[in-house]
Amino acid sequence: MLFIKGSVTCDSSNHNPEMSVLELAPKSKQQPRKKSAFREWFDSILFAVVAATIIRWLFFSAFVIPTPSMENSLLVGDYLFVSRMHYGTTTPITPLQVPLTHQTIWGTQIPSYLDWIQLPQFRLPGFTNVKNGDVVVFNLPVEHPDSYQKYSNVLPDLHPHPADLRSNYIKRCVAIAGDKLEIRGGQVFVNGKPMQNPPRLQNEYFVSTTTQVNEENIFHKNGIADYAQFTETFGDSITANDQFGYIVKTTSDIVAKLKTYDFVKRIDPILLDKGLKEPFLFPGAEQLDWNKDNFGPIIIPKEGTTVQLNEINSALYGEVIKNYDGNSDIAFENGRLTQRGKILETYTFKQDYYFMMGDNRHDSADSRYWGFVPKDHIVGKAVFVWMSIDPNPTSFLRKIRWDRIFRIIG
Structure with missing residues (x-):
């Protein structure tokens, strides 16, 4: 207060109001500092990465078909967009991850994530639910730490990963939760009726x-x-x-x-005869003589549905109950499921499951070999092919499959 009082005291005979205003006003307006070229590039790249990450997580993701398991509906070398909005996008479980990567850093085998933090998963509202006949991208369930070694004969390059970072697979959903599925002579039957085969099956x-x-x-x-x-x-x-x-x-x-x-x-x-047991087929129970052309019948697990757990059902649903429904206190003992040492007689499922098959029916490692897909592993619906490159063209001019560009997936 003393400083302020002294600062405004002056000789009245020499007081000039205009000079006081000029002296108090800034002498010149300070110019904003111009960004360096490096800073402008950094800001642009950061914005692009953030925008691409949000779009990739919330709206659409781009995938490429690496194997022939969906031929001729989808071909090796097809690039497609997958809608995450249809079934509702899921929130990340593993937040410590390099943006725009999946399991490894581009071009290396270096893991792109740390699993030190695992968050609960939530699914945002979507347009629709998975339907029979949809072409679906999902995270491969059997990359669960307790499952991957069991299926190494069917899928030799399996490695354990967190649920949201398991390998992306694309198949056709042939049965949804609650359906009764059976394959007879290569034909899929759902709830006793033959399923309409895709045109390019x-x-x-x-x-x-x-x-x-x-x-x-x-x-x-x-x-x-x-x-x-x-x-x-x-x-x-x-x-x-x-x-x-x-x-x-x-x-x-x-x-x-x-x-x-x-x-x-x-x-x-060429079809396998009924009763000819095929090795490495799910669920691997000795009592079942199924093969890829004659499979089931089985009931697809549905949230809220209760099932009796005899020996065959324990084999069918054991991994679902133990690994994907989140029951770490359940174990297999002598062909039965036990919880804290007590045999489980019944079980009520906590989420929906699906049965997926490739359209190339004799060259597809699908649910016939490794079981059900949990709802929390669903990524999105394949929408359309935006580019298609033939990996083995007869000539350079045929490298791009022009007739497949912007093809709707159905």
Whole structure:
């Protein structure tokens, strides 16, 4: 207060109000400091990374098809957009992660995350629920720390990861929670009715020919990439009188076209006989003689549904109950599920599950081999192909599959 009082005291005879105002006003306006080129680049990159991370998490993600398990609906080299909005995006479980990565840092085997912090997961509201026939991207459940070694014969490169960072798989949902699923002679039945097959569904066939064919003109021209010459008998459907033949994986439409060629004697589907037990098939119970063409019937777990836990159901639903429904105190003992040493007779599921299959039915490691997909592992719905690059083109000009660009996935 003394300083302020003294600062305004002056000689009245020399007082000039205008001079006082000028002296108190700033002499010049301070110019904002210009950003360096490095700072401008850094701010732009930071904004782009943040924006891309939000879009990738909340709206759409881009994926590429690496294997033929969905042919001919989706081909190796298809680039597609997956909508996270349809089923509702999920909040991150593992927040300590390098942005725009999944499991490793680009081009290396260095993990891109730390699992020191694990958050509870929530799903935001979506447009719809998973439906029968949807093409769905999901996190592979069997990369659970307690499951991955069991399935190494089917999927040899499995590694354990947190639930939100498990490998992204794409398959068609053939049965939703509560459905009764059965496969008879290669045909999927849901709740006792045959499921409508996708237009580009691919099966395995034996093509009997009178002579060896020009593979480039016949198979490549018809879009058949997976074929092999076969001159011996194969099961009961191929007789010893066949001199030439080919095993091909293709669609029913292409089969109809091949039948019009004069050198084709006949075409038979290759299917495993009912009762022929296939190794490494889910759930691996000795009492079941299932194979990929004759599977089930089974009931898909549904939230709130109670199931009786006999030996077969314990094998079917044991991993669901123990690993994905969050019951760490449950264990397998002598073919039964126990909780704190007591045998479980019944169980009520805590979330919905789904059964996924590839459209290339004889070349797909899917739910027939590793079981159900939990709802909290669902990533999104495949919407459309925005680019398609042939990994093995017959010429450079055919590297891009122009007819597949902006193809709607159905």
